[in-house]
Amino acid sequence: MKTAVPALAVALAFSACSTTDDERGETALPPPTTAEVVVETPTAATSPLTTTAAPAPATTAPAVTEPATASTTVAPPPAEEEPAPPPGAGAGDSFYPWLGNSGYDVTHYDLVLEVDPEANAIDGITTVHAVSTAELKTIYLDLSGLEVSAVKVDGVAAEFSRERTELIVQPTAPVPAGVGFTVEVAYSGVPERIDDPGVPFVRIGWFNQDGVIYTANEPSGSMSWFPSNNHPSDKATFTISITVPEHVTAASNGLLVSETVASGRRTATWHTDDPMATYLAAVYIGEFDRHEQETREGLLIRDYIPSSLTDEQRQATLDALSVTPGAIAFFEGLLGPYPFDAYGTLVLPFSIGFAMENQTLSLHGNQTLIPLIIAHELAHAWFGNSVSPGDWSDIWLNEGFAHYLAFLYLADYGGHDIGALMAGELQAARGANAVPPGSVTVEQLFDFPSVYQRSTLTLHALHRHLGDETFFEIVRHHYRQSAGGSATTPDFMAIVAHLGGPEAVALLVSWLYSPEMPSTLDKPSSSSGE
Template sequence: MALSRSARLAALTVAAASFCLIAASPAPEPGADGIGDTYFPQLGNGGFDARHYDLDVAYNPDTDRLDGRTTLTARATQNLSSFDLDLQQLTVTRVEVDGRRADFTRTGDEIVVTPRGSIRKGHTFRAAVTYGGVPEALSGPIVFGSDYGWMKTTDGVFVACEPNAASTWFPSSDHPSDKATYDIRIKAPKGLTGVSNGRLVDTYDTKGGQTVHHWRESKPMATYLATASIGKFDVKSGRTPAGTPIYVAIDPVLANSNGVDVYAVTAEATDYWSRVFGPYPFEETGAVVDDMPQAGFSLETQSKPSYSAVRNESTIVHELAHQWFGDSVSVEQWQHIWLNEGFATYAQWLWAEHKGTQSAHDAFLAGYNSRPATSSFWQTKVGDPQRDTMFASAVYQRGAMTLQVLRERIGDKAFFKLLPAWTKLHRYGNARTSDFIALAERISGQRLDGLFDTWLYTTGKPSL
């Protein structure tokens, strides 16, 4: 059928407009090799937004070898000619993008992936990386001078990755500002249990004499909160009195150690914090308690805090408070770490107050009075403590002091309205100190910039 002259002109006009749109579209460019965090400039990656990780990891405790395949589903935020993934130490053997083999190179801890064709902005793509090797724990001054990350135990591994060690065992955009959901399948010799985040959706044995545990975290999670701890565990599961599913795995070597009932305290604290901080943000609560005393720390791995030994009740309530402050509401950049640690430490004071052993006011005074003005404790700027001292005691204790000073300034009614409002406003997202100050001012109706400047950003011991 022939077109009329007017129809031909209309078609040409549409074609010309389409050509202009194509011509105006930015040319594909490489994604950035980091998000620009001042503490870890190359953590995370630019050019895409991670949406989901599908992890298949197989671990042999006899050789300490890890073999994995990670499939990342992501959405391009620009026209991409290539993009980076963070991966430390391990050897990559194959990369595919949307089912087609892609070229890749390595620059330090960055894997640069170049797909066969460019990826247009807004396109959801899948990058599958096959890799393997012997992961090594990281060390240095950041985490209390301790090793952290993928740490070998007598019967498996203890995996606790804050702040930058997730990329020691899977390729990722390794920064808390780029959250995603997860499916994690852990393959290990029969008799060992692989414990991870979220809920256990399947367990099955392979013909090769191994067992696979498949976990699913359906809520957004920062990479450093992912875990794949493997070993011999005594497992107890059920529900808290308020109905939240609970899963606690304890190394039998540590059974009844210190007289702490980890299951009971976890259940009680989960329910109590749900009343104080707002609804529990994840599908399951719990704990992983492993015989790893050389780690010297515990971590708020999402939905199941990881304890390197049986600690104490106060440590358990601290790590569970992190499920709201740090896990659900995560820092936008690492300089805001007091929003995690100061809040979780203050939760310990609230727990003591709840139990009637010490008021938060008295806990504040005890910490304040025990440190003279000459103490180096008062020289840390809590609101920006610097990379190597981001876990300094002041970030925890002076951070908690800041919250008690705030509580006494604005009153209990406004303060206990503020906490659940904060966790609701930024649920499953990221936030900065300035966001918290703004919300505190809005709820209290007071100007609070001076208070926060004194307690978070000014060195020296504040006067009361």
């Protein structure tokens, strides 16, 4: 997901090295159960919000105590509770109760967008193809802002209303359980970015900057530009058709299946056959040149470079992106084949302060093209994109794996020492009082010391404890078990329990949940050490 550039640039200075064994055969696992791994998870310490350019170190807020006297003690006003969503609205996420919906599974999204870049306006028709899992008298979709002009269910006009970020659809007759149905929504307007409590450093969704439109949605921003079941637990395939002025490029996820020009307008249609979470859907509009290369195995890599670059800048950009095939090969050696039909990077002609792993076409500003960040966004193809968080509180599974794998790649690429790198990460995380990544609050969703650094240290400590063979067997099982879907921390814990044993689980728990961060990367018992 988003990667704070200055913090990663600092981490790059610690770049390190590790070697891993070749992919090995695996032992079949029984289905994971949460009953096998029951842990008490203490409440996370509070920390300040991260900032846009350089995430502030997380610090534990000191308790303020005063003498309790009748004249001075005043009870604080009760916190205003967010109203619960109505039945059917919300997917049950612990951080975002209003995100996603229940009663149906989406199988495919068909987006047809007419975009006026100068006005930053869209006219859209989104058709949601879904299967009902319960009788639906009301169908909820997530949509923020924009004006809805018409809704149809299975081709028949339906009544609709709006509440908060919910589009509430009343079909003329209930949709029976277990049947396929469609909801077609016609809408228009200027997308308004989302103020998301988990992303305090930038409003998310649909961006328009310096003649370029791009999307960065994680976690809730996609509802600023199309209606959806906006939670990563419900993935679907996508077809995204974008019509723009002829002189600009329109890029998106998956493969470009057609591109036509008529009456001064260009229509590009993109399709992805692989399930995708809504937060990873992408629209890029601007003046870009397409550059193609392939891996040795024939995987298409298509990068989009600003047309405004000088020859020297263009070559420097392409040189920076030349690490991509090698990084793909490195991750395939650890994890298995790259999960999608194509990969690539769209490079913006300006700085944005983060990068984003939009599925198959990552987003970078012009300042994030360094091997560590390129590898970080690529690693999300396996962890984050193919295996998505089952709940947004499981964010460490996204960022910890992407961050750690990127450092392993960087170590292999640059020939540095992984121990020195992790020692530096440990010092930085301890200095920032990194809160437990397994019990962050929504406001700490992208807290760098916790969700990136301490999560990375969690995986490195597990790696040291188990050794290459068992550690990567666990990682591959975690990936293959949930590829194309989503996973939770208990899912991962169960795999660690089966393959690593109780000592490994205790180590994992101490790093994920202990308010006091471990002071060493050594094993938690004196019986063994590296």
